[in-house]
Structure formats: structure tokens, C-alpha cells
Amino acid sequence: MLDQKLIRENPKSVEENLSLRGKLYDIPQIHKLTINKKEIDVEISDLQSESKKLSKLIGQEISKSQSNNSEELINLKKKGNEYRNKISKLEERQRILEQEINSQILNLPNFPSKDAPIGKDESHNIEVKTWGDPLKKEDLKSHWEIGESLNLFDSIKSTKISKSRFITLIGNGAKLERALINFMLDMHTKNGYLELIPPALVNSESLTGSGQLPKFSNESFKCSNDDLWLSPTAEVPLTAFHKNEIIDPKRLPIKYVAYSPCFRREAGSYGRDTRGLIRLHQFNKVELYWFCDPSESIEAHKKITSDAENILRQLNLPYRIVDICTGDLGFSSSRTFDLEVWLPSSKCYREISSCSNCLDFQARRSSIRTKIEKKNTYLHTLNGSGLAIGRTMAAILENGQQTDGSVKIPDALVPYFGSNFLKTA
RNA sequence: GGAGAGGUGGCUGAGUGGUCGAAAGCGAACGACUCGAAAUCGUUUAAUAGGAAACUAUUCGUGGGUUCGAAUCCCACCCUCUCCGCCA
Numbered sequence: 001m002l003d004q005k006l007i008r009e010n011p012k013s014v015e016e017n018l019s020l021r022g023k024l025y026d027i028p029q030i031h032k033l034t035i036n037k038k039e040i041d042v043e044i045s046d047l048q049s050e051s052k053k054l055s056k057l058i059g060q061e062i063s064k065s066q067s068n069n070s071e072e073l074i075n076l077k078k079k080g081n082e083y084r085n086k087i088s089k090l091e092e093r094q095r096i097l098e099q100e101i102n103s104q105i106l107n108l109p110n111f112p113s114k115d116a117p118i119g120k121d122e123s124h125n126i127e128v129k130t131w132g133d134p135l136k137k138e139d140l141k142s143h144w145e146i147g148e149s150l151n152l153f154d155s156i157k158s159t160k161i162s163k164s165r166f167i168t169l170i171g172n173g174a175k176l177e178r179a180l181i182n183f184m185l186d187m188h189t190k191n192g193y194l195e196l197i198p199p200a201l202v203n204s205e206s207l208t209g210s211g212q213l214p215k216f217s218n219e220s221f222k223c224s225n226d227d228l229w230l231s232p233t234a235e236v237p238l239t240a241f242h243k244n245e246i247i248d249p250k251r252l253p254i255k256y257v258a259y260s261p262c263f264r265r266e267a268g269s270y271g272r273d274t275r276g277l278i279r280l281h282q283f284n285k286v287e288l289y290w291f292c293d294p295s296e297s298i299e300a301h302k303k304i305t306s307d308a309e310n311i312l313r314q315l316n317l318p319y320r321i322v323d324i325c326t327g328d329l330g331f332s333s334s335r336t337f338d339l340e341v342w343l344p345s346s347k348c349y350r351e352i353s354s355c356s357n358c359l360d361f362q363a364r365r366s367s368i369r370t371k372i373e374k375k376n377t378y379l380h381t382l383n384g385s386g387l388a389i390g391r392t393m394a395a396i397l398e399n400g401q402q403t404d405g406s407v408k409i410p411d412a413l414v415p416y417f418g419s420n421f422l423k424t425a
Numbered sequence: 426g427g428a429g430a431g432g433u434g435g436c437u438g439a440g441u442g443g444u445c446g447a448a449a450g451c452g453a454a455c456g457a458c459u460c461g462a463a464a465u466c467g468u469u470u471a472a473u474a475g476g477a478a479a480c481u482a483u484u485c486g487u488g489g490g491u492u493c494g495a496a497u498c499c500c501a502c503c504c505u506c507u508c509c510g511c512c513a
Binding site for chain 1: 443444472473474475481482483492493494
């Protein structure tokens, strides 16, 4: 959430900053509302002050005179009543304005960072680094072909259970999924992250706090009888974990790693990635999350990205890092580095992790602060996948495929998986 | 799901219509004493919004209501605890 005061006092700069995203936002409109509300705030405060003084006076008079319906008292009460009427009328207007302003501000995305490349869409994203040698050969199988031949998962049967875009992992497929989760959690906890397993269902307030609501209600599954949603990413419960808190600066940075299932409706993606493990309504993910001092978030962003990268290196999967341009940035993010893993069958890099610096955007929405020189200050939050499990499995299957149809398991994963190769049973 | 109890500052906990943003204690900070410390004594110690400041307003789970005036009375909701039921 953007700072209401900033919009009131500096609407031009807000508008300029947001325009980098390549969309129009009606800041003058909101600006007018905030000015209007401010006037009413002052007016109400003045009237309340008067009314409070009067009430005290009445109290004093009553205790002095013993009787409580002298003519003087009746007049004073009448005056008090007038105050009350005036105030409640103003408060009504204040409430409406507040709601209007709030709903508009909650729909404004974060400011893009000055360092993010300027551009309209993903074609303007910048590749900043590549690692490893992308496997380029003809006759390479897709991961879903490999999965089928090695009987690792079944999507057809899963449509009976649920619908399309769900998967059932089978035998070694299930075991590989489990191995990947454990491997990643171990790597990150050794590296200073505290492990959390948060609830998979989250309430509306939590989704609003991290930026999924109100704008993207279409992208999450909602429970019909409760104010609960299936969490689309552990970023949501992790942000909400410290909602409405003032965190001792000595505790910062706080670094969490969380395994969680993630649920996404994938509305509007009909026909894309319909096969395999790339785009599912339910997938597992290990998520990294930082709460840090505002002065340290740029460094933290580099660190969280390299912590995610570390997993890809350990697994020996070729990847690249992409600096997301202003027009392609997610709603809550000011700067994002995507990690993209090489998928030989489609001869391209696919996103496997998105590492974002949200600055104080989520912290303000969720009211998470720290003390800096005795002043309460919104801290900064960062998140990054470390990594998406399904896509990692897809990458291992495709990059590790052998001519005999088996798949080589990356060395670092062998202790977790229990053997060097995936073969037909 | 049923019955009961309760939600007050960093914590414990008093407060059932008036000067209560809230006693007392604990904790914390600072000062005195001390070579230093402990103990003791003294002072200070909630947040938010606005304001350069003085100060003003709001906040006793949340939202409404009654009243000149609400932590206190009324209504709705949320949450926690205990007991019963059900259950992995």
C-alpha cells in the first residue's frame, strides 16, 4: 500500500512513479479525496475538543449543585446535543471518504524501483546472468513424456479426482517430490533460515496484507462457508505471521523458509502449459522470506536471490537471471529478479523462482513495523521461491535424461532420493 | 456443535456512567549511592493521526447504539480458555 500522506502531499511524484508501470492510475482523483478528508478530520477534531470540554463542565456542575435538571444544566446539555449532531454528520462523511480512499489505494501497485529496467512488458526484461551449459540436442523428451514412461505421475486420473491442472505423483515421482522438499529445506535452514510450516488456508485480511486482494480475487480459490482462501503462496501466511507487530530491530533481519502447497486458479491461462508439471492448480513450493531494516533491503534482495540460485547450482541445473522491467513487475514488488531454469524440450528458460523486494508495501498493508531511532517505521519485506518443486522436478527430468530412457539424479540430491538414477521399475 | 468464563498498557492486574489513557505491581530506561556491581532510593516508561512545537483528537477485542459524557450500559460479531460431544 502506498502512503496516503504521500499522495496527499506529493501527488505528482506518485503519478510519475506509477506511470513507469505503463498503466494509468487516477491519482488526482484520490488526491482530491485525501485533501477533502483532511479538512473534515480537522473540523471533527476541533468540534470534539469543544464537546469534550463541555461534558467536563456539565460533570462539574452536577457534582457542585446536586440537582441535575436546573435550567442551566438543561441548556448545557442541549448545546452538547448540538455538538453531537454536528459531529456525527461529519463522521458519516468521513467514513465514506475513508472507505473510498482506502479501496482506491489498495488497488494501487507498488512503485517500481529506480534500478529496474524501464519497459512495457516481458520483452523488455533484461537477462543479467546465465549459469551452466544449456542442453541442446534433438530428440529430447519432454518431462511429461519421461514422467509417463517412468510412471512418475498421472494427470489423466487426476481429472477424475479433481479436474484438469491437477497431478497425482506416483512411486518414485512422489519420492522425488519429497526428496526435493527436504533437500531445499535442509539447504536453507543450514544457511540461517528458520523453518515454518504455515496454515494453507488464509483469511481475506492476510491476502490483502500481501497484495493479492482486493485486485486479484479471481486468482485464488475461496472457501464458500468461511472467510478463508487456499493460499496461493507461502508469502501470504509469512507476511501475516507478523501482522500488527512492532519488531525489535535487534531481531532483524528475520529469515524464514517455508514449505507449503500453493493453490492458484490460473484464470486466463487456458491452453497454456496444459501438459506436465509447469502450470497446476496445486503445487508445492519452498519459499524464502525476509523481514529487514529498510536500509538493508537492497543487499537483502541480492542475498535472497543468491540463496535461491544456490539450489539450482547444487542441482546442477542451467539457469539465467532476469531483471524484470517496470511494466512486468508484480503488484507488490518494486524490483524482481526471476530465476529461469533451462527446459531442453521446449528449448527455453522457464521461471522457477521470483525474488522480489516489496520495500514497505506489504509492511504498510499488514502494519509491520520496527523501531528506528525511537520512531516506528515500516520495515521491508522480501520474498523468493527457493524453489518451486514441480518445476524443479520437470527440470531434473529433462536435463538429466539419458539415451536409455533413465534419468540421472543430481549428486546433491542422491542422499535424499536414495539412488543415482530414475529407471523403469 | 452444546454449556460456561473471559478479552484493559511490554507483562500481571484493579477499575460498573463524569477530571480515567486508565490504580498497583513486575519488567525496562535514566539518575543517585558504589572503585564497579548487587541491593536500595528517585525520576521516567503505550500507540496512532495532525502539528516545527505547544498542543489537539482517537484507541480498554471489533463494529454499531444509548447519553451532554462510555473501559463501565445495550446489540451484533470475532477471538481465547474450561467442560461436554465429535474427530485425524
